[in-house]
Amino acid sequence: MKVGIDLIHFATADYYLGLDTFAAEKGVDVNKYYVGIGQERMSIAPPDEDIVTLAAKAADPLFNHIERDKITAVLLATESGVDQSKSASAYLHGLLGLHKNCRLIELKHACYAGAAALQMAQGLVHANPNEKVLVIAADIAKYDVDSSGEATQGCGAAAMIIKRDPRLLTLEPGSGFYSDDVMDFWRPNYRETALVDGKYSTKVYLNSLRETWKHFTANTGRRYEDIDWFCYHLPFTKMAEKAHRQLTRLTGVELSDDELKTLLAPMQAYNRQLGNSYTASLFIGLASLLDNAPEDLTGQRIGLFSYGSGCVSEFFTGIVEPGYRDHLFTEDHRWQIDHRQPLDYADYLQLYHTQPEGLYEGQVVLPEYNRGRYRLKAIRDHKRLYERR
Ligand code: CAA
Numbered sequence: 001m002k003v004g005i006d007l008i009h010f011a012t013a014d015y016y017l018g019l020d021t022f023a024a025e026k027g028v029d030v031n032k033y034y035v036g037i038g039q040e041r042m043s044i045a046p047p048d049e050d051i052v053t054l055a056a057k058a059a060d061p062l063f064n065h066i067e068r069d070k071i072t073a074v075l076l077a078t079e080s081g082v083d084q085s086k087s088a089s090a091y092l093h094g095l096l097g098l099h100k101n102c103r104l105i106e107l108k109h110a111c112y113a114g115a116a117a118l119q120m121a122q123g124l125v126h127a128n129p130n131e132k133v134l135v136i137a138a139d140i141a142k143y144d145v146d147s148s149g150e151a152t153q154g155c156g157a158a159a160m161i162i163k164r165d166p167r168l169l170t171l172e173p174g175s176g177f178y179s180d181d182v183m184d185f186w187r188p189n190y191r192e193t194a195l196v197d198g199k200y201s202t203k204v205y206l207n208s209l210r211e212t213w214k215h216f217t218a219n220t221g222r223r224y225e226d227i228d229w230f231c232y233h234l235p236f237t238k239m240a241e242k243a244h245r246q247l248t249r250l251t252g253v254e255l256s257d258d259e260l261k262t263l264l265a266p267m268q269a270y271n272r273q274l275g276n277s278y279t280a281s282l283f284i285g286l287a288s289l290l291d292n293a294p295e296d297l298t299g300q301r302i303g304l305f306s307y308g309s310g311c312v313s314e315f316f317t318g319i320v321e322p323g324y325r326d327h328l329f330t331e332d333h334r335w336q337i338d339h340r341q342p343l344d345y346a347d348y349l350q351l352y353h354t355q356p357e358g359l360y361e362g363q364v365v366l367p368e369y370n371r372g373r374y375r376l377k378a379i380r381d382h383k384r385l386y387e388r389r
Helices: 019-026 031-037 051-064 088-096 113-127 148-152 198-220 238-251 257-274 278-292 330-338 345-352
Strands: 003-011 015-018 041-044 073-077 103-107 133-141 154-164 169-171 176-179 229-232 301-308 312-320 374-380 383-388
Touching: 003 051, 003 113, 003 278, 003 330, 015 019, 015 345, 019 031, 019 148, 019 345, 031 148, 041 257, 041 345, 051 088, 051 133, 051 154, 051 374, 051 383, 073 088, 073 113, 088 103, 088 133, 088 383, 103 113, 113 133, 113 154, 113 278, 113 301, 113 312, 133 278, 154 257, 154 278, 176 198, 198 238, 198 301, 198 312, 229 238, 229 257, 229 278, 238 257, 257 278, 257 330, 278 301, 278 330
Parallel strands: 041 154, 073 103, 073 133, 229 301
Antiparallel strands: 003 154, 003 169, 015 041, 133 154, 169 312, 176 312, 301 312, 374 383
16 A cells, blocks of 8 residues: 655745845844755744644635544644643644544654654554645744854744645655754753854764765665655755765765755755755645656665654655655745735844743733734733634
């Protein structure tokens, strides 16, 4: 039985901060961002946008192509959770009007949880071929002002349907994985923003790739030459170039810098405009590859590398299905990216780094910034109230 990704759609916020604006504010050469880390813009979520509204926005259009009553589980991966107990998928279940015979779970392991959700979803479908699982990876990447991470913020959510006979990508059995207990990136419960040991985190990412790849080849017998396209977790798009160069060195493959850039560019295109979306970034990279590849990818093998700080990583593969282009959301993805509103630095600080009044008392009324179909309207008696417009 073939099991895999049947549909994929992503959503992001309505605002962005350009890294040109950011560079001017910080007095830094803009090429540090455009070239050095490979980022042009970062999506900024206003106070009435959170991972629930982003997830709802990502999932909503899928139901024009699949019956909502047939969804048997929602697996929502995030490291920007809104509650320590109630799962964000429960809010989502209500907002999307899903059937009551549906399981709701939130998963966490830094940026890896999206891949974990995908693996779990596959397991459910293999156990019962009638399962149709909604997997969503949704995150808002937030670091302290003036910290090294500030230039690598962003947000986004990727929603996928996992089922048998998928229309986009059949996931192949076998993968490689690797874990270690390290402190490269973390966010204690009392903090709004993440802490990161920036340079160390990139070293741990690259080491994890090396170890994961060795495990992948030992487990599956597949080699570099068997894979046509590569998708990487993208904290910033230059990371994929560092990662892929490491892989070519490890495998002894000769690839010029130009060839490497050409190979990775279709996968990097959207993330370059959105910034980091943690759990979602790998899957937004996959959507970007499917939407922007220079040729029909039918029958080609895609390798996907997920990395979650702390750390867990996994490398797995999938084969692109014939006719996949008829089931993409390319136009909508591009429209969203192009129709965000730019912020100046002062507005960005106001929207992004100011706590809404009354938050700790559990009484907040949120001004209307979010122009999407779903928004967080208020918090009353510590209960989050969402609206669908
Ligand atoms: N023109 C061109 N390139 C320039 C330049 C210019 N004018 N100025 C600087 N650069 C280059 C530098 O040479 C450097 O390139 P290399 O990495 O190839 O050496 C690059 O731009 C970045 O410059 P710095 O190293 O000086 O930048 P920085 O000190 O601000 O740190 C960073 C960069 C560590 C990535 C920082 O942005 C950060 O801490 N980000 C958050 C952590 C992160 O994203 N880690 C990734 C791995 S962890 C993970 O993947 C999980 C996750 O999602 C967080």
